[in-house]
Amino acid sequence: MKRRHCAEAAITLVCALALLTAPVEAFAAPSPPSPAASRHASDADERVDGEGGPRAPRSKKSLEEVRKEIDALYRKAGTATDAYNLAAERTKKQSKEIVRLARAIVAGRAEIAELKSQAGAQAREQYRSGGLPPGAQLMLSDDPQLFLDGVNRVREGQQAARGVLGELTRAQENLETYSKDASTHWKKLEANRLKQAEAKKKIEKQIAAAKKLESQLEKEERARLLKLEQEAAYRMQTAWLSSGALKDINREASASGKKAVAFATSQIGKPYVWGAEGPDSYDCSGLTSQAWAAAGRPIPRTSQEQWRLLQRIAIKDMRPGDLIIYHDDASHVGMYIGDGAIVHAPRPGRHVTLAGAGSMRILGVVRPDK
Template sequence: MTRSTHPHARRTAAAVALLCALTATTQAPAHADPGPAPTTLDGVRRQLDSLYHRAEVATDKYNAADEKAKAQQKKVETLNRRVHRAEQQEARLKTLLGAAARAQYRGGGLPAVVQFALSSDPRHALENATLAEQTRQTTQDQLTELEATRKELRERTDQAGAELNDLRASRRAMQENRDKIEKRIAEARALESRLKAKERTRLAALEKKAQDESQADWVGTGILNEVGTKAGAAGRKAIAYATQQIGKPYVWGAEGPDSFDCSGLTSQAWLHAGITIPRTSELQWARLPHVPVSQMRPGDLIIYFSDASHVAIYIGNGNIISAPRPGRDVYVSPAGSMQILGVVRPDA
C-alpha cells in the first residue's frame, strides 16, 4: 500500500523542486559547472548567495570601470585645454610674424648692407641695419618657437586622441559589466519571487541562522576581547554618516544620497568624515593601510571574501553597517557573518 503524503509537504517539495530547476537553468555559462542542483531550501539559499555574490563582483568591476572613465575624461578635458592654449599661442606668433614681415616690407625689403651703401646718412643707415638684424634674429627665434609649438600641439592632439580611445573602451567595458549585473540581479530576484510566503520566511530564517552561526564562530575565537572600542575623530564622523543611511535601499553603482551599494556607502561615509578613499571595495583593500583584525577599531572597514568584493564599516560590539545586496536596505548586521578577508583603516 502506498503511504499518503501531507498536502503541505507536497507543496513544499514541489516548490523546492521548481526552485532547483530554476537555479539549474540560471547559471551563467561563463562560470564553471556548479555541480548538482540544490535539493533543499538551504541549498537554494546557498545558490541565491552565489548569484548575489557574482552580481556584487560584477558591480565592483563596473564601479572600477566607471572610475577609470571619469579619470580619463578629466585627462582628456585637461589635454583639450592645453591644446586650446597652444592654438592661441600659435595664433599670437603668427600675428607677430606678420607684423615683422610688414615692417620689413615698409623698409623696402633690401638687405641691410645695400641700404647702408645707398644711404646719404651712414649713421642712420647703421642704426637701421642693426635694427634690421635684430628684427631678423627675433623673427628667426619666433619661427623656431612656432615650430616647437606646432610640434607640441600635434603631440598633444595625438595624446588626446589616444585618451579618448581609452575612454571609449572603458565605457564599452562598463556597459558590458552593467548588462551582466542586471542579468544576475534579475536571476536572483526571479528565484526569490518563485518562493511562496512560507518558503520566503523559512529562507530568511535559514539565512539568519547561517549568519548567527558564522558570527558565533568568529566571536568564539575571543577576537572581541582584543579589538579596539574607540573610534578616531574621523571614524566617528564616518560611523555617524553611515548610521544616518540605515533603511536606504541597495542599488548597484549608487553612492547616495538616496541609495547605495556596499563601497558607495563606505566611500561616502569617509568622504563626509573629510577623507577621500577609493570608490570600490577592491581598491579600498588594495590602497588603504591594512591593520590586523585583532587591532581593528570602530570606523575601520572590513573587507569580505577572497576577491574583496564586499565591504562594510565596523561600528563596534561585533557589528557592522553595510549595504548588503539588491532587494535589501542598509542595515546593522554581525561583523563575522561573512568571510573576512581583512581590515583597512582610512585614517591610519
C-alpha cells in the same frame, strides 16, 4: 585633418557625457534564534494553489540549498558591480582628461594663429622700402650714430624673429602631443565603456536569476528564507567571537573616523542599488567611499581598489571607521563601528543596516587614514 577629427570627436563625446526590508540590526553578540526558527524545513512534495487544487512541486532542493544558491548569485553580482564601478570611475577620469585636452587644443590653435600673425607682420616689415627693414636702411647711413642704431635694431629684429619662430614650433609640437593624447584617451574611454556594458549585463543576469528563485517561493518560504539568512550570519558571527577576535579590539576612532562612522550610520534604512553612491541609495563601496569623502578623506570607489590601495592592518588593531573587506575576491566591504559590528549595504533587495563584523568571510582590514 585626422587630428582635427579626433579633437572634434573628443569634444562631442564630452558634450554627450554631460548629457533591504526595514533595517535589521545585528550586534556583536545577538540572542540566538528560537528552536522553532532554527529548523530548516525542506520543500514539500506538493503545494496547494489558492483554489485548493494541487500544484506541481517547485523543486527537490531544500530551502537552505535555495538560500545558498541565491547568496552565490548575489555574490557574483557583487563582483560584477565592482567591475562596473571601476570601469565607471575610469570612464569619468578619461572624460575629464579629454575635456582638459580639448581645451588645450583650442588654446593651442589660438596661440598658433597669433604667432603666425606676428611672423607675418615681421615679414611684411622686412620687405618694405625696397626689401630692407628700417634697421638695415639705417646701417647704410653715413651718420655713425644712425649706423649704430641700425645695427641694434637689426639684431633686435633677428632675435624677435627667432623668438616668434621658436614659439611657433613649440606651440605646434604641443598641439601634436595634445591630439595624440586625446586619441589615446578616446580609445581608453571606449574600452572602459565596453567593460561597463559587459559588467552591467552580468549584474542584471545574476540579479534576475536570484529574483526568479525567490519569486518561486511562497510567502511563508520567503519569510523562512530571510530567517535562514539571519541564522547563517549569526553562526558565523558567533564562531568569530568565540575565536577571541574581539578580545583585543578596543581602540577609539580617529577624529575623521568618527565623522565617517556618523555619515555611514545616518544612511541606515536606505536601499541597496548597485552602482549607487547616494544620497538616496548605495552599494557597499558606494557607502564606504562616500562616508570617508564626507570625513574629508577621499578613497578609491570600489571594494577591490580599497583593498589594493589602502593601508592594511591586523584585525586586532582595528578601530571604528576602518573598512573590513570580505570574500576572497574582495567583492564586499563594510565599515567597522565598534563592539564587533559593521554598517554596510548588503545586496539588492536589502537596505543599509548593521551586521556582525564576523558574519561574512573576512579577507582583511584597511584603514583610510593613518
